[in-house]
Structures are given as structure tokens and as C-alpha cells.
Amino acid sequence: MLTIICETPGVLRAETRSRPPRDRGEVLLRVRRVGVCGTDLHIFTGNQPFLAYPRVMGHELSGTVEEADTDSGLDAGDPVYVMPYLSCGQCIACRNGKTNCCVNIQVLGVHRDGALTEYLSLPRQFVHKAEGITLDQAAMIEFLAIGAHAVRRADVQAGQRVLVVGAGPIGMAAMIFSRLRGATVTALDTRLDRLNFCAEKIEVAATVQIGDTDVDELAKLTDGEFFDVVFDATGNPAAMERGFEFIAHGGKYVLISVVRDKITFSDPEFHKREATLIGSRNATAEDFETVLRAMRAGQVPDAALNTHRMKLADVPAEFSKLLEPSAGVVKAIVEC
The missing domain is CATH 3.40.50.720 (NAD(P)-binding Rossmann-like Domain)
Structure with a gap:
């Protein structure tokens, strides 16, 4: 599968990797859309405080289910969005419902490799059906939830x-x-x-x-x-x-x-x-639901926010252009 790696600040490289295995309790996703966030731009420029290189960027994503457990409530082909803050569920923050600031948090694309790739396998609890919205909208939920x-x-x-x-x-x-x-x-x-x-x-x-x-x-x-x-x-x-x-x-x-x-x-x-x-750090499931309701009600100008698009294969050559103020970028979406 095609994967884009940020090797060091300013250096992006395309690489072919094996499709990740899916463990019990996980969902194998075919990544379809990835939103480019300010965090990704900071990673590219070397200004992200919680990151070690090399890293596969990308934490705003939507996709379709490739494989899931039969009792997961998900079927192959289902459109989904991902909560990219992989929380432990056991620390003081998680016990108090503040999974957004989990002591042991692993954020996709920051603490562990993210979505600028073709397939990801993630724990079921972080994968949610994107019902009533498009894949483009689903890839924009995360930044709106913040x-x-x-x-x-x-x-x-x-x-x-x-x-x-x-x-x-x-x-x-x-x-x-x-x-x-x-x-x-x-x-x-x-x-x-x-x-x-x-x-x-x-x-x-x-x-x-x-x-x-x-x-x-x-x-x-x-x-x-x-x-x-x-x-x-x-x-x-x-x-x-x-x-x-x-x-x-x-x-x-x-x-x-x-x-x-x-x-x-x-x-x-x-x-x-x-x-x-x-x-205010990240977001919780409650905030993602708030965004979903607003999107379904037509209260979010998501089409206007999505000003730029590129293909996954074009990311190494095109990504730096997103930093140019003259480009007028608000939200760029990568099509996988």
C-alpha cells in the first residue's frame, strides 16, 4: 500500500508498505479522505512539540470498512469516521470521561503513524459510522470537534x-x-x-x-x-x-x-x-456528536471550508504549497 512519510522537517517520501494485519477487536479501514491540519503543517515545518520523526502524518480521516469482527456492528463497505485520540480508558482523565486528555494518549499522526496511507487497523471503539454525511464531511469532523x-x-x-x-x-x-x-x-x-x-x-x-x-x-x-x-x-x-x-x-x-x-x-x-x-485539548465523543448533528442539519459550511484537494500520490510534491498564504488554503483534503 502507498504510504507517505515525513522523514524529517520538510522532507516527505512515498513508500510501499504491507497492508497492516487486523487483530481481534480492531477494524481494518480503507482510508478514503484525510484532512490536512495545522498540526500536520507544524510537523512538516518542525514545530510540533510532541513528535519524533519519521512519522506518517494525518489524523483527520474518513474511510470504509474493509474487515471487522462479526459482532462489531460494522460491515464491509460501511463509511466511517475515526476519533484519532487513542485513549487508554484507565487513567484519571479517562475515568472522569476526559478521554481527550488521557495520560497515555496516542494521537494518530503524532504519537503513532497516521492516515496518509491506504489502510489502517484501529481499535473498534475509535471507529464510528458516518451515517447521513459524505466522506468529505466525515474527514472534517475532527477539527470542527476541537x-x-x-x-x-x-x-x-x-x-x-x-x-x-x-x-x-x-x-x-x-x-x-x-x-x-x-x-x-x-x-x-x-x-x-x-x-x-x-x-x-x-x-x-x-x-x-x-x-x-x-x-x-x-x-x-x-x-x-x-x-x-x-x-x-x-x-x-x-x-x-x-x-x-x-x-x-x-x-x-x-x-x-x-x-x-x-x-x-x-x-x-x-x-x-x-x-x-x-x-482546551482535542475533543470527546460528545463533541464529535455535536458536529455530526450540525452537519446533518446543514449548519456547517463544510463545502466552503474545503478549499483544496490533492491525491495521496501527489502529497510529496504538492504539500509544501499548502503553506503559501497566497494559496488561500482553509482546509485541504487528500483523496486516498
């Missing part, structure tokens, strides 16, 4: 003012699910093309481009009170630190981003606001 999880962590309420800093796919997911909860959403980013996309396709209430007047613009939008909930989805330490300035008194700050660096903030300002600082 946004849905962050919104749930923040307990966003109707009528609240929400600021999302970073208008990449994860930030857009947080915008989508904040809007679905009835919040008034503002997007903040450096890129005007991304902000225009958010205004047109996601229908956020306002957009602000980062620059000399951004604080004044954000203050004007909120009568000087700033935001009930601020999400950071930038992956930039300086931006993460600056985001503390935008929290309303009594508000919440949710860090979806993960970076290698330490971040700092002003303790007097933090306490003056009695702000709540929240980390």
Missing part, C-alpha cells in the same frame, strides 16, 4: 460577546459553534482574506484586522467592555499573551493553541477581572 469542545468548555451562552483570535480552521470551528449557541462573534486576525472568508462564509458579526487600531476597534464593538469569552487559536505565544487584554471583567479566556513556549500574563489585571483561564 472548536466545538472549546466552545463547550467555555459554556458559551446566547447573547454573549465572543472574540476568536486566529482565523484558521480551528478558529473558524470555534466561530461556527459559538454562533450556533447564539453568541455575537468577532474574528481577529492578521490576514484580510481570512477575515473576509469568516464574514462571508461563517457570517460572523464583525471582523478586525490586527494592526495599530485593533484595540480601539474591539473596544468600540463592545462599548469598551470587551468580550465575555476570548478564544485563542493562533499557535503564537505573543498573541496568546496579548489575548488577556481582550477579556471582559468576569470573562473567560480559552487557549485552544498549544506551543512549546511558556506564556506569561499580568496577575493584577487577571485578578482585577476575576477572569477564568481554560485549556
